[in-house]
Amino acid sequence: VQLQASGGGSVQAGGSLRLSCAASGGTFSHYGVGWFRRAPGQEREFVAAISWSGDKTHYASSVKGRFAFSRDNAKNTAYLQMNSLEPEDTAVYYCAAADLRGYSMLYYVTQDHEYDFWGQGTLVTVSS
Numbered sequence: 001v002q003l004q005a006s007g008g009g010s011v012q013a014g015g016s017l018r019l020s021c022a023a024s025g026g027t028f029s030h031y032g033v034g035w036f037r038r039a040p041g042q043e044r045e046f047v048a049a050i051s052w053s054g055d056k057t058h059y060a061s062s063v064k065g066r067f068a069f070s071r072d073n074a075k076n077t078a079y080l081q082m083n084s085l086e087p088e089d090t091a092v093y094y095c096a097a098a099d100l101r102g103y104s105m106l107y108y109v110t111q112d113h114e115y116d117f118w119g120q121g122t123l124v125t126v127s128s
Contacts, residue, residue, distance in 0.1 A: 037092065
């Protein structure tokens, strides 16, 4: 499956952005989706995950309560709504897909090595 991330941009602290992860070439509902980010000079870190059904989400503590992950399997797209953005959220954001066929509709994965496909990144810059 191919993934296309979009929606990044530059905002001031306190602002919002919505990232999209569009999938093609596979059955989107077979895949759990995750967002990761890499800030300048830092390692890639987990941001959020969603089960293949969309019924379960999980967030890194640094974004919990500010970010919301959803998906529309009919549109083959997952969305990350990012609110109350902080300068510390500045990073390149990557979406990834993990083949979760046979898993519970509530199952999600959070480790990058568990993901099978990666999209290109989209840059989010938050200024103070």
